[in-house]
Amino acid sequence: RNLELPEHLKAYKGVWVFIEHDRGVVHPVSWELLGEGRKLADTLGVSLAGVVMGGADEALDAIAKEAYTFGAESCYIVRDPVLKGYRNEPFTKGMTDLVNKYQPEIVLLGATTMGRDLAGSVATTLSTGLTADCTELRIDPATRALAATRPTFGGSLLCTIMTLAYRPQMATVRPRVMQMPDADPSRSGVIVEDRLAMIETDIVTKLLDFIADENNNKVNLAYADIIVSGGKGMKSPDNFKLVWELARVLGAEVGATRPVVQSGWVDAERQVGQTGKTVRPKLYIAAGISGAIQHRVGMEGADVIVAINTDANAPIFDFAHHGIVGNAMQVLPVLTETFREHIAMRSRKAA
Amino acid sequence: MHIVVCIKQVPDSAQIRVHPVTNTIMRQGVPAIVNPYDLFALEEALRLKDQFGGKVTMLCMGPPQAEDALKKCISFGADDAVLVTDRAFAGADTLATSYALAAAVRQISREQKVDIVFTGKQTIDGDTAQVGPGIAKRLGLQLLTYVSRIAEVDIENDRITVERRAEGGVQVLRTAMPCLITMLEGTNEMRFAPLENMIHAARYPVRKWSKEAAGIEDITKIGLKGSPTVVSKVFGPTPRAEKALMQSVEDASPRDVTLNVIQKIFTQHPTLERDILAKATV
Ligand SMILES: Cc1cc2nc3c(=O)[nH]c(=O)nc-3n(C[C@H](O)[C@H](O)[C@H](O)COP(=O)(O)OP(=O)(O)OC[C@H]3O[C@@H](n4cnc5c(N)ncnc54)[C@H](O)[C@@H]3O)c2cc1C
Ligand SMILES: Cc1cc2nc3c(=O)[nH]c(=O)nc-3n(C[C@H](O)[C@H](O)[C@H](O)COP(=O)(O)OP(=O)(O)OC[C@H]3O[C@@H](n4cnc5c(N)ncnc54)[C@H](O)[C@@H]3O)c2cc1C
Known part of the structure; x- marks a missing residue:
């Protein structure tokens, strides 16, 4: 297999991030990727650009402006009525045409239902490599290629994947895996507008409707600041109420392990881990959770992890910051009460 | 209605262990199973067949042992099974995998026109969710990923309406068949295989296709050679x-x-x- 970059692909320069937005809201993973893309572009000494595609009446320029504050130096905007509401066909066309024309060396997308749908078809159309669900992106000093690391076999191992002889190098990254960069409102950039060579009658698939989730804004586990999670060690759905109670006192979201979800104690959208959500809260309290690798990969990015477990040798204590060895049914109510008192005391002082 | 369902045989990851010193996967004794996500695709295909009649053809690329996974699907009620198996396919990444599978689907559709190709959402080992979109692009099929419900099939006009899981809601999409659907997990429940089906499946002659039989035109596009991604390092978490x-x-x-x-x-x-x-x- 030839691993040398062919001459005609050496002209590919620059790092691109696909800016995902839907019904007026940019997915935060796009800003997280700009933060990461900025580092890659600086290492390579190339520029960082955002790609914004959308309908004629959408505020694409405002999105581009915001992209500059997160580190993009320019934005490619493709504005066309057929790009209102995500559909694979026109977005694939828009993205592949842009890539062929401007030739970026790296293209990053969020590993969302939109990003994965688009990345898979763009990479196939361009006949290039695509690395899925990465947790770390670096530049390999020897080859100047993107070294994209992803967990494999449910997180028990990590592997680093490179696309050496093809361009662009593509990767998707899950929300919350990368840190949100600080916005710098003083930054600006340039807009490059492009047209889409496609009209509605060319497009076979029609978007008939969008049914927004009822509880859309209620559970946003990935972006919660504080999460109280329970595992199978909580023993019963009744005991699991102790988890909810602590969460209520802290204004936190409730998370869970996969067996808890499978037992039907909580909804699937609360599952943390490899096959659930990746979270990055400031505080993660884990009660009755063993700390299996598939759970760990979803929450080890938390700033502070407090674990309660009867087993002093539970794997969770290998990566928690504070460990309490004890029965969760006994410790959780006390912890809740102590937090409650502390908060009450501090609120009184502040008042 | 002719439906092709793509399945992958995967190691039962619940039983996979990693060697603590060498960081290699200990595969010995780990049973191989049908990728669990693919069963939602198969069940959905079988339901369409129950409703509209027709045929469900299973397709898998893998080593000869993957025949077992296909037989399992026959026992659930699939009609035919093709195993694309050839040393030349080894080491394929998703780009090379979708090339080989697309060629095989084309070959199957020469026998009988294909209306829908199903895949699972993703596998539990490679876990990329890239093969479905890849096959669709190569065959020029309309792509419907993360489908949570098939709302309507209009056989007369070759039209299909589905609900697709998106961030913060569900898209309702209508498109033309033939199309490729990647089925979301938890959307249905796999039926039981009656005993007589199991006996039928055990004896079922799964068709095995070499790269020639699968209609591979460009051998530089399959296997390791056709794979742009290079695994440069495998290591344990720090x-x-x-x-x-x-x-x-x-x-x-x-x-x-x-x-x-x-x-x-x-x-x-x-x-x-x-x-x-x-x-x-x-
Ligand atoms: C492909 C694959 C994907 C997976 N994806 C995920 C995923 O996304 N998320 C996930 O969480 N898991 C996932 N898993 C499952 C994972 O491997 C573990 O099985 C799971 O995380 C264990 O959940 P648990 O800690 O709740 O339960 P257990 O492993 O049963 O642990 C219970 C813990 O509670 C402790 N305990 C018992 N009684 C008490 C008590 N009274 N007080 C305090 N502690 C007590 C025990 O010591 C033990 O450590 C996946 C597995 C596979 C194979
Ligand atoms: C640890 C690991 C990491 C990898 N990372 C990458 C990566 O980042 N990028 C990359 O390009 N490749 C990667 N690969 C290679 C990739 O797993 C293989 O190409 C594999 O053949 C298909 O990809 P998948 O398992 O991710 O399938 P997915 O794309 O997740 O599968 C989606 C669906 O496609 C169908 N399908 C998939 N494979 C087959 C098959 N062989 N036969 C029939 N139907 C099938 C199934 O219906 C399945 O549900 C990786 C492999 C491993 C083991």
Whole structure:
């Protein structure tokens, strides 16, 4: 297999991030990727650009402006009525045409239902490599290629994947895996507008409707600041109420392990881990959770992890910051009460 | 209606262990199963067949042992099965995999026109969710990923309406068949295989296609050669530098232990205390 970059692909320069937005809201993973893309572009000494595609009446320029504050130096905007509401066909066309024309060396997308749908078809159309669900992106000093690391076999191992002889190098990254960069409102950039060579009658698939989730804004586990999670060690759905109670006192979201979800104690959208959500809260309290690798990969990015477990040798204590060895049914109510008192005391002082 | 369902045989990851010293996968004795996500695709295909009649053809690329996975699907009620198996396919990444599978689907559709190709959402080993979109692009099929429900099939006009899971909601999409659907998990429940089906499946002559039989035109596009991605390193997760600060309710009262923890985290992370005070409901 030839691993040398062919001459005609050496002209590919620059790092691109696909800016995902839907019904007026940019997915935060796009800003997280700009933060990461900025580092890659600086290492390579190339520029960082955002790609914004959308309908004629959408505020694409405002999105581009915001992209500059997160580190993009320019934005490619493709504005066309057929790009209102995500559909694979026109977005694939828009993205592949842009890539062929401007030739970026790296293209990053969020590993969302939109990003994965688009990345898979763009990479196939361009006949290039695509690395899925990465947790770390670096530049390999020897080859100047993107070294994209992803967990494999449910997180028990990590592997680093490179696309050496093809361009662009593509990767998707899950929300919350990368840190949100600080916005710098003083930054600006340039807009490059492009047209889409496609009209509605060319497009076979029609978007008939969008049914927004009822509880859309209620559970946003990935972006919660504080999460109280329970595992199978909580023993019963009744005991699991102790988890909810602590969460209520802290204004936190409730998370869970996969067996808890499978037992039907909580909804699937609360599952943390490899096959659930990746979270990055400031505080993660884990009660009755063993700390299996598939759970760990979803929450080890938390700033502070407090674990309660009867087993002093539970794997969770290998990566928690504070460990309490004890029965969760006994410790959780006390912890809740102590937090409650502390908060009450501090609120009184502040008042 | 002719439906092709793509399945992958995967190691039962619940039973996979990693060698603690060499960081290699210990595959010995780990049973191989049908990728669990693919069963949702198969069940959906079988339901369409129940409703509209027709035929479900299974397709898998893999080593000769993958025949077992296909037989399992026959026992659930699939009509025919093709195993694309050839040393030349080894080492394929998703781009090379979708090339080979697309060629095989084309070959199958020469026998009988294909209306829908199904795949699972993703596998439990490679876990990329890239093969479905890849096959669709190569065959020029309309792509419908993360489908949570098939709302309507209009056979007369070759039209299909589905619900697709998106961030924050569900898209309702209508498109033309032939199309490729990647089925979301948890959307249906696999039926039981009756005993007579199992006997039929055990004896079923799964068709095995070499790269020639599968209609591969360009052998530089399959296997390792056709794979742009290069796995450069495999390693274990790094342990954290220091272990957790441990306290036990054996040594102190739960009250003292929790007070101690709360004090420590708030001293070390003053902004956390502020956040909690802002949000908390006492
Ligand atoms: C392909 C694959 C994907 C997976 N994806 C995920 C995923 O996304 N998320 C996930 O969480 N898991 C996932 N898993 C499952 C994972 O491997 C573990 O099985 C799971 O995380 C364990 O959940 P648990 O800690 O709740 O339960 P257990 O492993 O049963 O652990 C219970 C813990 O509670 C402790 N305990 C018992 N009684 C008490 C008590 N009274 N007080 C305090 N502690 C007590 C025990 O010591 C033990 O450590 C996946 C597995 C596979 C194979
Ligand atoms: C640890 C690991 C990491 C990898 N990372 C990458 C990566 O980042 N990028 C990359 O390009 N390749 C990667 N690969 C290679 C990739 O797994 C293989 O190409 C594999 O053949 C298909 O990809 P998948 O398992 O991710 O399938 P997915 O794309 O997740 O599968 C989606 C669906 O496609 C169908 N399907 C998939 N494979 C087959 C098959 N062989 N036969 C029939 N139907 C099938 C199934 O219906 C399945 O549900 C990785 C492999 C491993 C083991």
